[in-house]
Amino acid sequence: MFVKWLRENQIAAALLTVIRLYLGYSWLTAGYHKVVDGFDASGFLQGAVAKATGDHPAVQSWWATFLEGIAIPNAELFSFLVAWGELLVGLGLILGCLTTAAAFFGIIMNFAFLFSGTVSTNAQMVLLTIFILVAGYNAGKFGLDRYVAPFLRKLFKGKLGRNETIAS
Structure with a gap:
């Protein structure tokens, strides 16, 4: 019931806009x-590795191990x-453009x-982002997603809509 409200309700869309x-x-x-x-993450990364002991x-x-082997060398x-x-x-998130994708990458960074x-x-931020991810399109309804989402649906339907598969 709450998920349906988040995904379909206009009031929820307005509240999600504030959160967004x-x-x-x-x-x-x-x-x-x-x-x-300018930003150099190396000090942060080394500090994180130091917190792995004790x-x-x-x-x-x-x-x-990931930080030492992959992140710090890069x-x-x-x-x-x-x-x-x-x-x-x-x-x-501010523009409400590709809101779900932006929220997804934001939560990955968090x-x-x-x-x-x-x-x-x-x-x-993780907690608030979960609401945006659960709401999906409704979170960007009062933003550019109102225009971008139908365009993308039409674009992908036109490309993959004739019984074609991604593999072919």
Whole structure:
């Protein structure tokens, strides 16, 4: 019943717009500063690995192994992805354009930050993002998704609608 309300109700769409704008502003400002001022994730990544030791580690060993083996050697790439990812997630949420995709990539980043031992506002952002993901299209109804979603449906229906498969 609650899921149906989130997905179909106009009042829910309005409330989701407020949540979307709040999250979008948070992502946009964080990403903007990283893009404009420059951002190097290597210190953060090394700090996360250091939190994987002791009696009660804040970072799980499997995540620390990932950070050491993949993220730290590619810190420049991860710095770029975080800065521009935050900026683009913010834009998508504020404009209500590809809202579900923006929310999905935002929650992936939030979980990565949480896995790295940083709580801050990430848990709150995860919770709010879940509402947007569950609501789907209704979360971007008062945004560009109102125009983008029908266009994309028509585009993909035209490409795959004649008994064609993706594999052929």
